[in-house]
Amino acid sequence: ETGVTQSPTHLIKTRGQQVTLRCSSQSGHNTVSWYQQALGQGPQFIFQYYREEENGRGNFPPRFSGLQFPNYSSELNVNALELDDSALYLCASSSVLTGIGEQYFGPGTRLTVT
């Protein structure tokens, strides 16, 4: 069974640029959630995707957007990057079929905005 994978591991962007982060969910999982973990903070919920549609969003502006593909993998896109977007971005997958409960986290993508 393959776990949650994320790419890239690290990247550096300049303020105002756009970035795309990728996540492959664990085998059998159809729901993907994204979290942002700023330095010294706990992760914060950005949004969740289920059946290729956004299924809930946290307190993040519209320049944070996402996609989910038929194979349940997902992308997080951030436009007009700001310095405060520097963070570890975590993807978590879960299965609606098994009910609510545990989400399985990937290793994260560390984004640095300069």
Added chain:
Amino acid sequence: AQSVTQPDIHITVSEGASLELRCNYSYGATPYLFWYVQSPGQGLQLLLKYFSGDTLVQGIKGFEAEFKRSQSSFNLRKPSVHWSDAAEYFCAVGVTSGTYKYIFGTGTRLKVLA
């Protein structure tokens, strides 16, 4: 409002000493509770979880946690700390508010003295 509080930002213990990390949550329904550990520059590793049943939960690496509904607490304990336990620890509650997501505390950084 739903929230998780970890009152201790930093804790220092000597190797071999016992450990207790505190976690209090605010959530109106039955909570799903989790403890994660994060080493520097790494993702989240699940230590243990509570969904229902026995309120004393055993996890990996010798950790345990006790759910106390009357106190809205889910404190993490370990009888004898090892130097390799030095890391950041996050308590999280799974909540259903439109969508199912985790709410994390701000973390407790554990330092272990040799």
